[in-house]
Amino acid sequence: MKPLLLHGHERAITQIKYNREGDLLFSCAKDHTPNVWFSLNGERLGTFNGHNGAVWGIDVNWDSTRVITGAADNTCRIWDLETGTEITTISTENAVRSCGFSYSGKQIMYTTDKSMGFESSVYVFDLEAGKQLLGEDSLMKAQSSGNKITSAIWGPLDEYIITGHENGDLVKWDVLTGNQIQRVQEHKGTINDLQHYKDQSMFITASKDKTAKLFDTATFEHLKTYKTERPVNSAAISPIRDHVVLGGGQEAMDVTTTSARAGKFDARFFHLVFEDEFGRVKDHFGPINSVAFHPDGKSYSSGGEDGYVRVHVFDPPYFDFLFEC
């Protein structure tokens, strides 16, 4: 395969995400301008200019009309996708770590970091209510006492929010009451990323403890573990085959202080069920911070600490490959 190199960022990529149809690819980085690309040919549709800090999270709603970004400049912004104009800015006490549209697109959630006397919290806003567009009267606010929320996604039917924490906890929050419904600790390190399977029946976590784990969304039952020998920054599940892709690598801050062994920065493919690694794609020059499968399962993208987003379209050998056990 010949990957498309998307060079729209000057700093490390923090998250990439496809829209529902997969024709658009959103990327945000530690520079201040999230980008949106046509995934087919790598053409840049536009940039969302306005943030003044590292953008940690990006999401697009179901019908690809709005985009939400959360950044370290203590704002969460909602953009009109067609024109790239800002619709509203929600000011927060702290840096926004992750954000997302609910399935309906009527509600948004974001999580904030813990600092300056504020606890790490989850917020939910209703976009239909005028006041809440300005960041007042949140529909739900829940504090995570103690450990920081590092990733968050909506649960199915917009009933709850799943958050991954610094200490490896997974928590399910009720959207209406803000109560914790469930809490499990399967990981020993920070959960860097959470991604749903296409039907949201299960999700995959990527953790600094060098593993990625598969969970049942409804029961939080730990199903599978994918082990590597470096921190995992992101993991995604293929929508068409029983595959998961893991992206990671040594932490950027450790790269210069540890021995320069090449080959830790490749995207690694595991079998969903058998937990065995069967393939690798090596092309980033730094740790991979975010991976995403195209909704048609025929390509995937990865965004790395090197500031590049790479769009890979699978070759026939990938589809011919049969896992032997």
Add this chain to the structure above:
Amino acid sequence: MPSADSEIKSSWADQVEQDEDDLPPPSECIEGDTKVVTEYKVNDEGKKVKVVRYYKIEHRKVSKTVAKRKTWKKFGEARNDPPGPNPTNTVVSEEIFMQFLSNKEEERQTDDDPLNKLKGQKIVKCRICKDDHWTTQCPFKDKLGALPDLLKDDTNPGFLAATATTAAATPSTSQVEDKMKAGKYVPPSMREGANRRGESMVSSRNRDDAATIRVTNLSEDVRDSDLQDLFRPFGNIARIYLAKDKVTGHSKGFAFINFLRREDAARAIAGVNGFGYDNLILNVEWAKPSGTS
């Protein structure tokens, strides 16, 4: 910088080249389902380069919403980009391949191969009695068990061979002499005795080196006393130097033994080289004179 450039008079030839710098305008043409974009530019070495890019035009049937999005105007920093991918942002990188791992059938095949090759060959050879079994299973394997005869019998062929090699030592100097005879120029640094500085300075060291052997592939647990036990049968030892790790005090795996007599050293080499000691096979050879490495 620009002012400095303008002051320096460039040569006549350069000026002519610069005057010719106007490049043909980029062109674009569509043939069937390929779009060819031709550009001209000057590369880093000052040479003109013609860049031809081929784009494959594909028509795809997509849903209405996706098709509509394709017609959206670009915004933000991409506002002024021409239609199609902007080469500054979007690069098609080199072909890469997915490496497939653990294809078990292949693994089995590779496992089989080396064994097949070895079939019908004598794999194992004892270093002590040269028979068809492992050295550890040799009936004569007891410590230096095979050595006493070697020590008693001075006409042992192994010993002779060892002394022969000492006679043929310092081949480099003889080679140099050959060269001199052939009438070729030899730089002073390569001539005989070039690396011999002051005779008096090195003399004591030289004497040492002559009867010094180097023992390598020692195990970590070896102590000075072990070496003494091992090499005392061959003759009087002047000095044993066992390289040790400063921190742990373990052996670094090599040692130098200075014998008083060169013959003893030769016998030690013949006797102990290839000898199994502490599960490792010792390698014993003449120590290279220091400073020749």
